Amino acid sequence: AAGPSAQDLLCINTIRTLSMDGVQKANSGHPGTPMAMAAPAYALWQNVLNYDPADPLWPNRDRFVLSIGHASMLIYSLIYLAGVRDVKHGTVLDAPSLTLEDLKQFRQLDSRTPGHPEYHHTAGVETTTGPLGQGCGNSVGMAIAEKWLANRFNKPGFPLFDYHVYTFCGDGDMMEGVASEAASTAGHLRLGNLTWVYDSNRISIEGSTDIAFTENVQKRFEGYGWHVLEVKDANDLPAFQAALADAKAETGRPTLIIVHSVIGWGAPKKAGTAAAHGEPLGGEEIRGAKKAYGWPEDQSFFVPDGVLDYFQQGLGARGAAASKAWKDLYAAYAKEYPELAAELADILSGTLPAGWDKDIPVYEANPKGIATRQSSGEVLNAIAPNFPWLIGGSADLSPSTKTNLTFQGAGSFQPPEWNGSYGGRNLHFGVREHAMGSICNGISLAGIRAYCSGFLIFSDYMKPPIRLSALMNQPVIYIFTHDSIGVGEDGPTHQPIEQLAQLRATPGVTTIRPGDANEVAEAWRTILPMTGRPSVLILSRQNLPTLDRTVYAPASGLAKGAYVLADSDGTPDVILMATGSEVSLVVQAYETLKAEGVKVRVVSMPSWDLFEAQPKAYRDSVLPPSVTGRVAVEMAAPMGWDRYVGLTGAIIAMHGFGASAPAGELLKKFGFTVDAVLAEARKQAAKA
Amino acid sequence: AAGPSAQDLLCINTIRTLSMDGVQKANSGHPGTPMAMAAPAYALWQNVLNYDPADPLWPNRDRFVLSIGHASMLIYSLIYLAGVRDVKHGTVLDAPSLTLEDLKQFRQLDSRTPGHPEYHHTAGVETTTGPLGQGCGNSVGMAIAEKWLANRFNKPGFPLFDYHVYTFCGDGDMMEGVASEAASTAGHLRLGNLTWVYDSNRISIEGSTDIAFTENVQKRFEGYGWHVLEVKDANDLPAFQAALADAKAETGRPTLIIVHSVIGWGAPKKAGTAAAHGEPLGGEEIRGAKKAYGWPEDQSFFVPDGVLDYFQQGLGARGAAASKAWKDLYAAYAKEYPELAAELADILSGTLPAGWDKDIPVYEANPKGIATRQSSGEVLNAIAPNFPWLIGGSADLSPSTKTNLTFQGAGSFQPPEWNGSYGGRNLHFGVREHAMGSICNGISLAGIRAYCSGFLIFSDYMKPPIRLSALMNQPVIYIFTHDSIGVGEDGPTHQPIEQLAQLRATPGVTTIRPGDANEVAEAWRTILPMTGRPSVLILSRQNLPTLDRTVYAPASGLAKGAYVLADSDGTPDVILMATGSEVSLVVQAYETLKAEGVKVRVVSMPSWDLFEAQPKAYRDSVLPPSVTGRVAVEMAAPMGWDRYVGLTGAIIAMHGFGASAPAGELLKKFGFTVDAVLAEARKQAAKA
Known part of the structure; x- marks a missing residue:
């Protein structure tokens, strides 16, 4: 040659x-x-x-x-x-x-x-x-x-x-x-x-x-x-x-x-x-x-x-x-297939399809409630039919993460050789978390909106691509379920402790841990328009009560990262703050304290970084600097909560690894009970 | 059949x-x-x-x-x-x-x-x-x-x-x-x-x-x-x-x-x-x-x-x-090879060899100083000859992480087919960080003391085994160099931001970021006797001054996680705290403020978890609750520092990703300068 x-x-x-x-x-x-x-x-x-x-x-x-x-x-x-x-x-x-x-x-x-x-x-x-x-x-x-x-x-x-x-x-x-x-x-x-x-x-x-x-x-x-x-x-x-x-x-x-x-x-x-x-x-x-x-x-x-x-x-x-040949082809295509051409233009410009959010459900109050992984799966399935280029899947956990698109025609992304179609919207990544994240970055770079899912503990297997999504401003959606010791029997190898802190500490990532089904709906409503950064949804395995929003503040407060869910008359003596499954726990404590005449406020705090992006006036309205009686409750490592409770507040958190047992017993063992919250809240309120 | x-x-x-x-x-x-x-x-x-x-x-x-x-x-x-x-x-x-x-x-x-x-x-x-x-x-x-x-x-x-x-x-x-x-x-x-x-x-x-x-x-x-x-x-x-x-x-x-x-x-x-x-x-x-x-x-x-x-x-x-046959064999072996038998008994019981620390160097004060990766390599090479079953290596980065054992006979662990010996003490993991951690857990489970190394950013690739070391109480030593934007030209893909927070948030892990060569020596002295948990050493790529310990407190304070490095007469108006490469920065600010008559204390804080394990009396003696003028300086995500500066202190940290440039310029760009520390310190001191 x-x-x-x-x-x-x-x-x-x-x-x-x-x-x-x-x-x-x-x-x-x-x-x-x-x-x-x-x-x-x-x-x-x-x-x-x-x-x-x-x-x-x-x-x-x-x-x-x-x-x-x-x-x-x-x-x-x-x-x-x-x-x-x-x-x-x-x-x-x-x-x-x-x-x-x-x-x-x-x-x-x-x-x-x-x-x-x-x-x-x-x-x-x-x-x-x-x-x-x-x-x-x-x-x-x-x-x-x-x-x-x-x-x-x-x-x-x-x-x-x-x-x-x-x-x-x-x-x-x-x-x-x-x-x-x-x-x-x-x-x-x-x-x-x-x-x-x-x-x-x-x-x-x-x-x-x-x-x-x-x-x-x-x-x-x-x-x-x-x-x-x-x-x-x-x-x-x-x-x-x-x-x-x-x-x-x-x-x-x-x-x-x-x-x-x-x-x-x-x-x-x-x-x-x-x-x-x-x-x-x-x-x-x-x-x-x-x-x-x-x-x-x-x-x-x-x-x-x-x-x-x-x-x-x-x-x-x-x-x-x-x-040039392609642009000529596209011009002809746009005449022949104007809707598809418009859709492609939206994809390429990062525009959301009109009406993408029109079917997002509202959840009725329900004391038994549903797991946030479940409500998230429902919301995803309510959005996806109206958002044709939202595609994704799981690292072999979709039955557990509830991320499968189940509506007619959603299909699996597979080669014809495996009896599938490349038009399918459900991706099957196999037990390959790391590649899943890296692949989603590649899909996202083409303008397609990609999501992927797994257990929160396995976010450890895919941290590098999550970081790269942030560094590249790619709006990949990471859905992590089984978010805490609430996992129960699978035990400490499967119970996240430090993962929330990790994700919150990573620049450019929006981490949201919604507290009930309606916060889940608001989380999706918030995430999708954020086309310049990755989002992480942290969801429960276990059922969570759906709060009665006629009694408590609307879930739309989620968009600001933290909001007053329930309040006292006048300045509170103590603020109870929580995320995810612990929100309903502090709400229970709130009701008890309120009945006792304690002036107490509940702040639902699903997203620290959305909250930090708010003006100081808003932040101070939610967490008034003058109120130093503060209790934070989260079934995760305490790291970072000091920012919100200060040097004298209380944090009810996990100080070691979890254990294998039914979730209800673990909550008791590790002190996530109404009584434990009440005890700390009373101590904090007494400071006022 | x-x-x-x-x-x-x-x-x-x-x-x-x-x-x-x-x-x-x-x-x-x-x-x-x-x-x-x-x-x-x-x-x-x-x-x-x-x-x-x-x-x-x-x-x-x-x-x-x-x-x-x-x-x-x-x-x-x-x-x-x-x-x-x-x-x-x-x-x-x-x-x-x-x-x-x-x-x-x-x-x-x-x-x-x-x-x-x-x-x-x-x-x-x-x-x-x-x-x-x-x-x-x-x-x-x-x-x-x-x-x-x-x-x-x-x-x-x-x-x-x-x-x-x-x-x-x-x-x-x-x-x-x-x-x-x-x-x-x-x-x-x-x-x-x-x-x-x-x-x-x-x-x-x-x-x-x-x-x-x-x-x-x-x-x-x-x-x-x-x-x-x-x-x-x-x-x-x-x-x-x-x-x-x-x-x-x-x-x-x-x-x-x-x-x-x-x-x-x-x-x-x-x-x-x-x-x-x-x-x-x-x-x-x-x-x-x-x-x-x-x-x-x-x-x-x-x-x-x-x-x-x-x-x-x-x-x-x-x-x-x-x-039984093996125990008989071992009894005969112990007579024939008493020293080896005693060594094996030490390995199996997790006992450190006598005199393992006798050659750990003391570093003279030196304003130019050396990188902590370099001093760590020296200390490791001073310990390893006296600690025959300390073995380890790197994920293809030993020339950069300085973890190669260079003394006579250290050798490479290789099969005879690759002209090596299974008695070698330098392991070559290849570019396989994740397996490196997982393999080290396996080595450690046999009683051999294993270390491994890489750039701190790539700890993201191997988080799962780090967590498992902790869950299994295995004393694997993780050596992570290139610890911050001090990496310089390699840019944001190689500059850790959230990794320190991640490791600190992980239960059961001792993370140490020493501030100079003598703190490195003390870190090794502290780590090796901790046989029931993994340790992480966080080291700099760039040179750090070796502090004059006749002027400042001895580096042995490292064992308590945080210690008063330099102090004022009487109660300080402001406490400057830092880890790693930022310690010398706050020391410079200290000298300026002291000359101005400001009452200032410097706390070197190489290990949060060692500090948290100290009695409250000690912790309060280092960070007196009455002193609310506080500045923390660290070239990493701020998460967690609120615990030490409170609601009103200042944190000089990284609030996004780094950049590619010579390290000195990045320090200026991101505000890690004596002037920036002075400005915050003066504001904080003014509160007193």
Whole structure:
């Protein structure tokens, strides 16, 4: 096979040297992988990727995911060389996403080129990567999204969606469990629109992968049901392009292309060593590498004449034609299928469908009540028929989390081979919590509203993607049931204690623990319009009374995070605050105290972060600073409640792990009883 | 092949019916898997397991791990039938671990038979399982421990350690990423002493595994380098025992035995369905199953005559002989190798080696100082030569976490095939954080002191095993470096915010964030004697000044969690408190304020939970309730600090994600400057 043309080589070496120079100037970063993978990345972008640099928002663009996010200079160099345009507030600007100057500002304060690629920060970056394995999971979500969009919107003669998802991953990704889970899922779902390019350089931070990673990756992926190809030399462009063509042609299975590369390719001493991985090469090695590339040795950030043009002639021209053809197709489609076109426009703009909330139920007062997981399932099923692109599922727990969409036609998302349809709205993630979160981020990045569910304790298995939803401002909805020792018999391995604190402490996440069925309804009403951040719903396994809202304040107060549910005449002597299942407990205590003549207020506090976002005046109206008699009740770790009870208030919480027993007995054992609340409340009221 | 004998079948059906009855009486639990896997579990225990029910602490016993912890009635039935003795405070009692009455108390308050098997709660349970995949990871750690112990203690003619580890796992385990990571690790390490028995019943909670899990598990495990066997019928005892023999004979690779089973075997309607998985069968199905087994249909918890005896004749007699032989061997060994025998006794009793702390360095004052990751690496390397069974490593980050043991002979734990030795003390976990934690729990359960390390942000990838260390009281040491925005250029994906709060909120975990090199030394001095709980060390990437302890209070105050580092004459007007890298920042502010005549105190607060464990008098002496002028400074989420600053104090913390830039610039950007501390301190002091 012929090697790369001189022009190709010039482009490839430009990517390599820009990457080396960027890292060197920052005195921080990872030069080795961009040098190793410049050729395949170039070949993919320049000759294959269906991508229009002039419109990085084009809905049917191929997706490029750099799961090896530490190799960020690779994608920044490509974005610059390809001339990807900038985007602001959902609009493409007539300005480049990155300039040469931006590359020189790599890893500097407020630059466009942060250490790891960040979605929304740099146009052309499709997802935030760096935590290994996440890009792999995201890419499976993106491929699922394509299948779903194609199923819903494609019509005869109108192949609106047929994009392909390409992921560059490395040895680290291959070792991470989340990528394994995602790969198994992709194989099951037969995602023929997905290609992972595995940079097998056999070098990790501690040295050769021989010290920890000697499995047969090809065989493993064949076990997952993948199509596996191998390219023996990362610099062999024809071989790599042939593999890409094979991958595209295989529409019934995802493809893994194992590319053997030399980390730090071209560096005279550091090539092929861990020293090329995570630190600048140093002046001498850089000069040596540039010499090997036939580059001016002492010039930094050198872009030879013609390189930018050549990208425009290749990727630029191909992408422009493809996106124009698609836009023409879409215009015709909009005439033929105006409703679907309008729906697609809503999806792409993050607009909620009209009337999405019209069937949300109102719950009658009921002392026995229902579990919030149950009411949430009902509310979800009341919304979803009116919200066609709300899709999701569970990590093999939907009968318990009540997240299955049960209305006619909801269907399961499955490949035809498993007698299903890619138009199904119920996703079955299997017992793979971590991949579930990561996949939902990928689905969400396509504009589809994704939810996923599991037991709250297993949020521990999927914390990284929850954090990334927040960092990327993705409105993934996390539904976590079995929220406390109320789980009962399953015992301490299944009873969350610290998980609420964890989620509340995570920036950019809205955590809501509703106290009854009507708060659940309000929670959904609140969550869905929040399209710029993830939400977490924390729900009970056990029944909770449905409060009589003719007696207590309306549940609409939930939107403010905390609200006065029941009050005294005049300034209260003590404020009882609680969330979730403990709200009805403090309401019971309130009724007793009120009958005794104690001046008591009940604050339902389903969401701390919604409350903290309120003006101080509102917060002080709910929790008047002058009232220091305060009791907080929550069946979770006490961390954080001091903020609301102060140095002298009382917190009734869990101070260790739970136990296995019927829930009612656990509540007694751990002191979540009306009597316990009364005792603390009386002490606090006595301070007044 | 002949089927099971009548006597065998009686035992197997006793396991099945006890399991069904236990779940039914509790009205909660998972009957289907015990019914399906009773035959293989029986065959393993009765005919193969090298286990002495009369001495469940026998060091060379084979380990049985029930990774499918929801099938807890399976192991409880076995423990009861085998007559495993009880253990209390490390001593075997002359009483059974479980009685028939205990089985009847399944999942009841304070019973010996909680919903999922709990280590230390029920003798015979080797590790706490339930969160799927964890038992798989633990078992890899146990197998590593055996290899290490054998390498260290076995001598010609004295094969002290040659135990085998058996793990029962299910479809859920196979789907969990942590198990994938652990399997890849076990394959690399060539753990021929490990056998996983995979219960392939093709039923998960949402229904057939066809909806989510259709990979070729055999091929996947062959890719990992495992020896894979298949048993087509879980009830075919000869076939299963032949597979176990094959597994034992294959000493160069771990073995996966895929056992095809029918969940709820014998139940007339629910067998083979998801209905048999997670809820009681109901009276009718139980009667039907009992009829199918030839059992008295209306008798519960029925143990036919002879069954208990038969277990004693099989497992009991074999185990007694084996453990006696081993004890004789050990007695002879102790004469020949008294020092090694004494060391082994220390390991098994959790005693620290004499003089383990004698070389811990003291650091001279140094304004430039060193990173706490660096001083921690030095302290670790000063302790480890004197603590021969302290072993550990990193998830491919040891050059960054500084956890490599560098002294002569420390070595890498590797199989001979990779030119290493199982006596090595540096473990290479690869980029597999989750398995790393789970493996360390397994190593720790063997009495070996295990540590592991990574970046603090990636503690998110391994939260479940950290929690399980705490639940099991295992003294695993978690070393997390790169603790804040001090990470700098790597940016927000790599900068922890909420992780400190998460770890502090987790029950039973001691989290320490030392403020300088001498606090690091004290942290290690504090951690190692705490043999009943995990510890987490939080360390900086960047240099921190080494405080002059002739000017400021001694670092030994760390042991109390918080201590007065610098003080005013008389009652202070304001208390500045901080942890880690922010300690030197508040010390600088202190010096300025002191020079201005402000009465100010500095409290170094490296460990909240150690502080909370102090008597109130001490806590009040450090943070006098009368002093309400308080400023807390920490480059992390503010959650929890309100406890120490009260409703009117100030918290300088992170209120969102970090950014990518040199660390010094980030500190300015996010307000971690002496000026910012001074401004808040002056405001607070003005209140006095």
